[in-house]
Amino acid sequence: MSxxxxxxxxxxxxxxGAVVVAFLPRTRPDLAKQVALGWSLAVLVLAIFMWIAFSAGGDRLQLRESYSWIPRWGVNFTFATDGIALVMLMLIAVLVPLVILASWHDAEGSKRSVPIYFALLLVLECTMIGVFAAADVFLFYVFFEVMLVPMYFLIGSYGGHQRQYAAVKFFLYSLVGGLFMLAAVIGLWVVGGHTFDWQHLVDADxxxxxxxxxxxxxxxxFAIKAPFFPFHTWLPDAGGAAPAGAAALLVGVLDKVGTFGILRYCLPLFPEASRWFAPWALALAVIGIIYAALLAVGQNDLKRLVSYTSVAHFGFIGVGIFAFTTQAGTGSVLYMLNHGLATGLLFLVVGMLVSRRGSAMVGDFGGAGRLMPLLAGVLFFAGLASLAMPGTAPFISEFLVLLGTFTVNKLVAVIATAGIILAAAYVLWMVQRTTQGTLNPALAESPSMRRDLSVREKVVVAPLIALLLLLGFYPKPVTDVINPAVQATMQDVGRTDPAPAVGNVQEASR
Structure with a gap:
């Protein structure tokens, strides 16, 4: 089947699937939901077969396809995947059905069409898959830009407070970043031999x-898309205004396009420039870890708080990328996957709380765990996974990033470690203020706050919890896929891992 x-x-x-769902009558919202869910599950099944067809010890780029598009410009519909892209494609395939199920009632309170909402989620899935699967630089750029459209409408038409402001800000920031990329893409075509093929450009002088x-x-x-400090200001607004399911995809997947782009394009295509800019990139990443964590501590809006935590997490991913060691690089890619699972779960659970309370303000909760113990427990688990508690998947990622960075840059690793302490502060503060302590009398008077997790919501959270625990104890199936791609990227950059100081250890033991 290869x-x-x-x-x-x-x-x-x-x-x-999006076209089918979009043309369903507005009077049949349940049918639109069922078709969208069934279609996304079919995509998941196909992705599983793709994972099986991929050979972890095979060529760097596999499952390659190429179809002529604009021959005069050397543009082709070229698709291929390495281990880095493969894990992101699987993340998309897993998250989208869960987001659709979690968003079952999200569009019902809006005057907008319910079928269009779920059609936009499927269009978003199409563009997300395309951007990670593209092996032609121009094709990547097209998906990179088109991906903005469905998310813009999801935020602007179906979002909450200040949705139009947040949608426009998100679109403008991303569009400006896209213009920088377009200029670079054109320049790359000129100096790279009039081709957009990734493999040919890697070999270009x-x-x-x-x-x-x-x-x-x-x-x-890519820094705007990720986002890295100081390009991050659009994310809290977009994450706070977007519906919970769309926010889970925004922070869990869309933002990973930035870090993936650095790994796939910046490092292999411009190895000397990557080494030259690395100290500046590390500085931005470290500042982002501390700065975003401090801002998260002071947030009273649950969705904005989760968005700021993601900015801090992207700082860790950036540190892992520009440390230029295989341990840190593998950790950063694994972090991209695990952050998508953990933050996706956290956003979905926060969305469940907000839908019951009708508010995202932390001060409007208090003692909610007395009324909804199961939902409060899942929120606590999602928070622990977000702060990389041992036993959860993000711990492995963070440990590899810090370990690989410490071998080459102790100062950066030590400063980044301080972000872990701040993460514990903002996560535990959030959990304590929302689900613990004295019960807010307003909650006891609200019938919706007495509804614990429904069967549908249990089906949403159970796979994410299982994956976070499984990869927390046994990440080998994923790291076996990631490692060869990371090693090839480090070879492109011209970096090798520092030799272990065995002699020094033996000398010290004497």
Missing amino acids: DFPYLSVLTLAPLV INTNTARWLFLGFFVA
Whole structure:
């Protein structure tokens, strides 16, 4: 089955489903939900078969497909995946059905069409898959830009307070970043031999100064998308205004396009520039860890709080990328996956709380665990996973990032470790203020606050909890896929892991 066009079918299938759902009558919202859920589950099944077809010890880029698009410009519909892209494709395939199930009633309070809401989720899935599967730089850029459209409408049409402001801010920030990338893409085509094929561009000989400018164009676009400090200000607004399911995809997947882009494009295409800019990138990442964590501690809006925690987490991913060791690099890619699972779960659970209370303000809760012990327990688990508690998947990621960074830059690793302490502060503060302590009398008077997790909500959270625990104790199936791609990327950059100081250890033991 390795000859099966997995990536093109996986990309197009959600788009076909979106068209079907969009044309369903507005008077049949339940049918639209059921069709969207069934279609997303079919995509998940196909993704599982794709995972099986991928050989962890095989070529760097596998499942390659290429179809002519604009021959005069050397543009093709070229799809291929390495281990880094593969885990992100699986994350998308897992999260989207759970988001659709969690969003079952999200659009019902809006005057907008329910079928269109779920169609937009499927369009978003199509563009997310396409951006990770593209092996043509121009095709990647097209998906990178088109991906903004469904998320813009999800936030602007179906979001909450200040949704239009948040949607416009999200769109403008991303569009500006896209313009930087477009300039770099055109420059890359000119100096790279009039081709957009990723493999040919990796082998191209580009002048040092030109490469640095091109790197900067790509990096600014990816730093905004991730987002890294100081390009992060759009995320709390967008995450706070978006419906919980859309916010879970925004923070859990869309933002990973930035860090994935750095790994797939910045490092292999511009290795010397990557090394030259690395100290600046590390500085931005470390500042982001501490700054975003401090802002998270002071937030009273649950959704904005979770958004700020993600900015801090992206700082850890950035540290892992620019440490240029295989341990840190593997940790950063694993962090991308585990952060998507943990923050996706946290956003969905926060959405369940907000839908019951009708408010995202921490001060409007208090003692909710007395009325909804199961939901409060899941919130507590999601918080612990978010702060990388041992036994959960994010702990492995954070440990690898810090361990791999410490071998080459002790100062950065030590400062980043301080972010873990701050993470404990903002997560435990959130849990304590919302579910613990004295019961808020207003909660006791609200019938909706007496509803614990429904069967549908249990089906949503159970797979994420299981994956966070499974990968927390046994990440080997994922790391076996990631490691070869990370090692190849480090070879592109021209970095090797520092040799262990065995002699020093033996000397000390004497």
